[in-house]
Amino acid sequence: MSKLRIVHYVNQFFANLGGEEMAHISPEKKVGKIGPGLGLEKEFGAEAEIVATIICGDSYFNENLEAAKKEILELIKAEKPDLFVAGPAFNAGRYGVACGTICKLVQEELGIPAITGMYIENPGADMFKKDLYIVETKNSAADMRSALPLMATLAKKLLNKEKLGTPAEEHYILRGIRRNYFAEKCGAERAVDMLVKKLSNKPFETEYPMPTFDRVEPGKAILDMKKAKIALVTSGGIVPTGNPDRIESSSASKYGEYSIDNMGETAHGGYDPTYANENPNRVLPVDVLKDLEAEGKIGSIFPYYYTTVGNGTSVKSSDAFATEFAAKLVSEGVDGVILTST
Numbered sequence: 179m180s181k182l183r184i185v186h187y188v189n190q191f192f193a194n195l196g197g198e199e200m201a202h203i204s205p206e207k208k209v210g211k212i213g214p215g216l217g218l219e220k221e222f223g224a225e226a227e228i229v230a231t232i233i234c235g236d237s238y239f240n241e242n243l244e245a246a247k248k249e250i251l252e253l254i255k256a257e258k259p260d261l262f263v264a265g266p267a268f269n270a271g272r273y274g275v276a277c278g279t280i281c282k283l284v285q286e287e288l289g290i291p292a293i294t295g296m297y298i299e300n301p302g303a304d305m306f307k308k309d310l311y312i313v314e315t316k317n318s319a320a321d322m323r324s325a326l327p328l329m330a331t332l333a334k335k336l337l338n339k340e341k342l343g344t345p346a347e348e349h350y351i352l353r354g355i356r357r358n359y360f361a362e363k364c365g366a367e368r369a370v371d372m373l374v375k376k377l378s379n380k381p382f383e384t385e386y387p388m389p390t391f392d393r394v395e396p397g398k399a400i401l402d403m404k405k406a407k408i409a410l411v412t413s414g415g416i417v418p419t420g421n422p423d424r425i426e427s428s429s430a431s432k433y434g435e436y437s438i439d440n441m442g443e444t445a446h447g448g449y450d451p452t453y454a455n456e457n458p459n460r461v462l463p464v465d466v467l468k469d470l471e472a473e474g475k476i477g478s479i480f481p482y483y484y485t486t487v488g489n490g491t492s493v494k495s496s497d498a499f500a501t502e503f504a505a506k507l508v509s510e511g512v513d514g515v516i517l518t519s520t
Contacts, residue, residue: 182226182337185254186215187264187280189273192319193233198427198447201237201272205249208233214322218263221330226337230257236272236428237447243279250280251287259290261337266295266325267302269317271428271489272447274302282309291336295325296351299492303351311336312351317429317492352387397514406513409480410438411503413488413496414454414461414520415446425487433486433499435506438464438479448489449520462518480512488519 190200192213211219211228219228232253239246254262262284264277274296281292295313296303303312313332315325328349335342345352361368368385375382400406417425419442423434427447441458444451459465462483470476484503486496507515 181224182222182260183257184219184222184226184228184261184263185230185232185257185259186211186218186228187232187234187250187262187277188213188215189239189267189270189276190233190235191270191273193231195233198237201235201447203233203235204238204242205232205234205246205253207231207253214266214326217322217326218330221327222334225334226261229259230254234276236270236276239276239279240272240448246276247279247283251283254280254284255288259288261333262288262290262292263329263333264292264294266313266315266322266329267297267300268295268315268319268321268325269297269300269429269492271301271491274300275305276302278302278306278310278312282306285310291333293329293333293336295329297492298351299494307351307353308355311348311353313349314351317494400514403476404474405477407478407480407511408467408476409507409512409515410462410464410467410483410518411515412462412483412485412518413491414485414518415444415487415489416441416454416458416462416483416485417445418442421445425485427487428489428491430487430489430491431495433484433503435482435484435503438481438483441483446487446489446520448487461520463516467516477513480507480510 190203191197194213195203208231212231215228215231232250234246234250262281264281265273267274267277277294281294284290284292293311295315297315297317306312311332313325313329315321332348332350342348372382415425417434418436418440423432425432425434425445427445441462441464443458444454444461454461467479471479486499
């Protein structure tokens with residue numbers, strides 16, 4: 179019996195071609211398995227093999243979307259695969275969007291199962307969770323050994339058209355799809371059971387989880403702007419020339435603190451940097467604030483700005499950054515902050 183044919187998609191980093199400096203490469207196809215494909219194929223054993231790996235730079239894909247989709251689909255189609263696997267992308271935002279886009283395209287155009295893996299906060303997860311089975315991973319490639327077996331197990335079930343269990347059982351991200359089923363107890367009994375467990379401080383699982391929202395208490399109004407000290411914070415990636423702290427272009431793991439007189443370029447990888455590099459004030463309006471200070475409309479400008487990259491950066495990381503530098507701003511007597519994005 180012949181093995182099932184798998185085509186695997188990876189970006190430039192997981193193809194071992196380089197990092198951001200190689201994100202511009204156009205789609206290409208390599209025979210067999212590369213990078214994470216080595217571990218992925220092992221999970222399928224004698225059932226299947228990776229016959230080809232498609233590689234594309236994250237910048238090229240997202241900046242040439244229609245052309246990239248067409249090129250990649252033709253490369254995949256030529257292999258006549260039974261299954262398409264992308265990633266896993268973990269928390270890499272542009273990579274996640276590429277994985278989701280191609281998986282959806284393959285399903286629609288080739289009519290075969292497609293699967294990927296991502297961290298729950300990856301932008302691609304939110305964009306494509308209703309269209310695809312996306313195995314939930316942790317936020318970095320350190321989770322590769324755990325992610326690949328889960329992806330392979332789910333992929334086998336999809337290939338064999340087996341009935342799937344719940345998202346929790348199959349380890350995929352909730353898709354917002356509800357299915358009817360026959361329960362042993364009626365709804366009233368199940369509700370009472372949950373209530374009793376809740377009142378007894380015992381664990382229980384709701385059948386209809388509600389969305390959670392992070393509610394932020396509005397700050398108090400500044401009573402006299404002419405005496406206020408104002409600071410600038412940005413997720414637009416503005417940094418001194420050369421990006422001295424090497425803030426990542428996506429999925430940032432750090433933020434920077436720099437003098438407001440030391441803006442040079444943007445480190446952000448999620449938008450065209452041309453205009454921001456020509457004049458960083460377009461993202462971080464230091465020039466306008468200095469005008470307002472000179473006109474006496476604000477009291478003073480805090481001499482440092484805080485910056486990171488919002489592109490694919492997790493909410494958890496963003497919250498940690500803000501908690502840290504907000505404490506500094508408070509200790510310096512800052513009255514208000516202008517937060518800019520892209």
